[in-house]
Amino acid sequence: MDQSGALDSLLQEERVFRPLPQLVIEANVNPQELDAARKFAAMDPMGYWEEAADELDWFKKWDQVLDDSQSPFCKWFPGARCNIVYNALDRHIETANKNKLALIWEGEPGDTRKYTYFELYREVNRFANALRSLGIRKGDRVLLYMPQLPETMIAMLATAKIGAIHSVVFAGFSAKALRQRINDAQAKLLITTDGFYRNGRIIRLKDTADEALIGACADCVESMVVVRRCNLGVDMVDGRDFHYDDLVRQERNEAPTEVMDSGDPLFLLYTSGTTGKPKGIVHSHGGYMVGVHRTLTTVFDIKPTDIFWCAADPGWVTSHSSGVYGPLLAGTTSVMYEGHPNYPQADRLWSIVARYGVTIFYTAPTMIRMLMRFGTQYPKGHDLSSLRLLGTVGETISPEAWIWLYKNIGRSECPVLDTWWQTETGMFMLAPLPITLLKPGSVTKPLPGVEADVVDRNGDPVEPGKGGLLVLTRPWPAMMTGLWNDEEGYREYWEKIPGRYYAGDVARRDEDGYIWIQGRADDVINIAGHRIGPAELEAAFCVHRAVSEAAVIGVPDRIKGEAAKAFVVLHHGFEPDDDLIRDLKRTVRNELGPVAVIKSIAFCDKLPRTRSGKIMRRVLKAEELGLDLGDVTGLDDE
Numbered sequence: 001m002d003q004s005g006a007l008d009s010l011l012q013e014e015r016v017f018r019p020l021p022q023l024v025i026e027a028n029v030n031p032q033e034l035d036a037a038r039k040f041a042a043m044d045p046m047g048y049w050e051e052a053a054d055e056l057d058w059f060k061k062w063d064q065v066l067d068d069s070q071s072p073f074c075k076w077f078p079g080a081r082c083n084i085v086y087n088a089l090d091r092h093i094e095t096a097n098k099n100k101l102a103l104i105w106e107g108e109p110g111d112t113r114k115y116t117y118f119e120l121y122r123e124v125n126r127f128a129n130a131l132r133s134l135g136i137r138k139g140d141r142v143l144l145y146m147p148q149l150p151e152t153m154i155a156m157l158a159t160a161k162i163g164a165i166h167s168v169v170f171a172g173f174s175a176k177a178l179r180q181r182i183n184d185a186q187a188k189l190l191i192t193t194d195g196f197y198r199n200g201r202i203i204r205l206k207d208t209a210d211e212a213l214i215g216a217c218a219d220c221v222e223s224m225v226v227v228r229r230c231n232l233g234v235d236m237v238d239g240r241d242f243h244y245d246d247l248v249r250q251e252r253n254e255a256p257t258e259v260m261d262s263g264d265p266l267f268l269l270y271t272s273g274t275t276g277k278p279k280g281i282v283h284s285h286g287g288y289m290v291g292v293h294r295t296l297t298t299v300f301d302i303k304p305t306d307i308f309w310c311a312a313d314p315g316w317v318t319s320h321s322s323g324v325y326g327p328l329l330a331g332t333t334s335v336m337y338e339g340h341p342n343y344p345q346a347d348r349l350w351s352i353v354a355r356y357g358v359t360i361f362y363t364a365p366t367m368i369r370m371l372m373r374f375g376t377q378y379p380k381g382h383d384l385s386s387l388r389l390l391g392t393v394g395e396t397i398s399p400e401a402w403i404w405l406y407k408n409i410g411r412s413e414c415p416v417l418d419t420w421w422q423t424e425t426g427m428f429m430l431a432p433l434p435i436t437l438l439k440p441g442s443v444t445k446p447l448p449g450v451e452a453d454v455v456d457r458n459g460d461p462v463e464p465g466k467g468g469l470l471v472l473t474r475p476w477p478a479m480m481t482g483l484w485n486d487e488e489g490y491r492e493y494w495e496k497i498p499g500r501y502y503a504g505d506v507a508r509r510d511e512d513g514y515i516w517i518q519g520r521a522d523d524v525i526n527i528a529g530h531r532i533g534p535a536e537l538e539a540a541f542c543v544h545r546a547v548s549e550a551a552v553i554g555v556p557d558r559i560k561g562e563a564a565k566a567f568v569v570l571h572h573g574f575e576p577d578d579d580l581i582r583d584l585k586r587t588v589r590n591e592l593g594p595v596a597v598i599k600s601i602a603f604c605d606k607l608p609r610t611r612s613g614k615i616m617r618r619v620l621k622a623e624e625l626g627l628d629l630g631d632v633t634g635l636d637d638e
């Protein structure tokens, strides 16, 4: 076995997709400009990010672009003063954006609300004033236990406007998971809703919030704000609980924007918990704003007429950067949908795209896999011609799912932009642009100003075609500024491979320098000395027409050390039998070669996932081996 820990790469995906000439002509960044940006950023990274920062408004400019004297702790734009909300809202009120739609929201029952930048600005100001009158001050933690409602966006912005720190907790989390986060963040205020609509039902949320507060740390959560969504009767504790509408009704339309240091915390967000205990990732006003603004506008080629729909839940970083802050910084129009993608039937997303003329649709592979199972008749029933770009994030997308999306949603015209990033990175790191030649399943290359490498355990680059550990080799502006109350935890990211940021993912680089994410480092399978990333094995299963999705884990094997076991979900209409098992094994072998021996295949109706929809292989493995499941508060047990 290779002692350095490099991985074998078995997947040979050779299809390539070129952007249409019209798209290249109209792109904000054309191929020559991208080339020039890469060269500039490589020669003068500080100059590159300084130029990006100059596109935004600051109360006072920086003394320096980056202070890394306390490395791995980095200060971006030290000495500068700013507030991200000034750039996301306040400044638009002085321009033609004032009367443009900032948010189009649709509730699951079909009700809608729309906010212009001016209306959103005023609503945020009113709630900012309300927060101040509740005693919330700069640096206080405000926890949002909220589904996809306009008030979620409003509360995030109002909190940031007054310099407090928001932490959004996914509304699907249990009382226990919420309590854990309240305690860890020492939250002073909790914002929630009476309930929300999900798959035709009303989910009561305030009740769960109340339950979470029983046994929460004594000196946190002095007050609770409750948004009325479903007009439910809920218990209100006198002096502690307030209805949102009662609070904002009496407030003024103007509110001062707190002047923040560039490095002051903006939000705290717990990671999805795919691999273990959730970590509280901290992002700051200045660096985060620069990194998100530059990467979102570059990758998604934002135009004044765009309608941008990031379908992620506000509980995840995807929505923070690409649903709330990014689109507002870019002055574009965002779409938000409250409910279940299949309610009342499996075409809800396409009906939303068609009705609002969505131009950019950004989602996760899990959503695509689910929609694929329902077939193409649902998208076919809608006019999706407004779509210009598609994007995915969160997991490796199998080439089959990529092509399904490209053909059936994107009319074989819209590039599918596979973006790799993390809660920790804050912004897109490895991603194509609309002008990029695409290979389905590859996240292409680092964006200008980002440097990544694929290395072995010693930190030495592995040769093209081999897999290894994905690392980031220089700081970037939207990098987390730390882990909440966990300095050691933050240092660990930089200590595994000294001086480099260890992403925890395995990847390979091909001959063209394209990067293919092979999965999480913890999920690597070692078959007779061949180390293989689960994403490649799973992608090979997905080539078979019966397979909807697959998860592959390593199980102990007396001869080979480890062998692969697959958990397979079949498309509707297929039944598991011995012929199918043989056929699946043959498909995988044809795709990947003789190394990819599949020891056994189990069929199941669904795979264990995080609440953000990612496959949790560690749960499959623990169940298979009868081990302790570890922290499963992040497990979706719906």
Ligand code: ATP
Pocket (backbone or CB within 6 Å): 271, 272, 273, 274, 275, 276, 277, 278, 279, 316, 317, 392, 393, 394, 395, 396, 397, 418, 419, 420, 421, 422, 423, 424, 443, 503, 504, 505, 517, 519, 520, 614
């Ligand atoms: P935890 O760190 O608690 O285990 P998590 O890593 O799932 O949770 P996130 O920060 O939401 O939390 O997800 C980032 C991870 O998602 C990446 O490290 C990677 O494993 C995966 N990921 C994100 N984008 C892509 C992509 N385009 N292709 C493949 N994997 C991706």
Ligand code: MG
Pocket (backbone or CB within 6 Å): 271, 422, 504
């Ligand atoms: Mg992670």
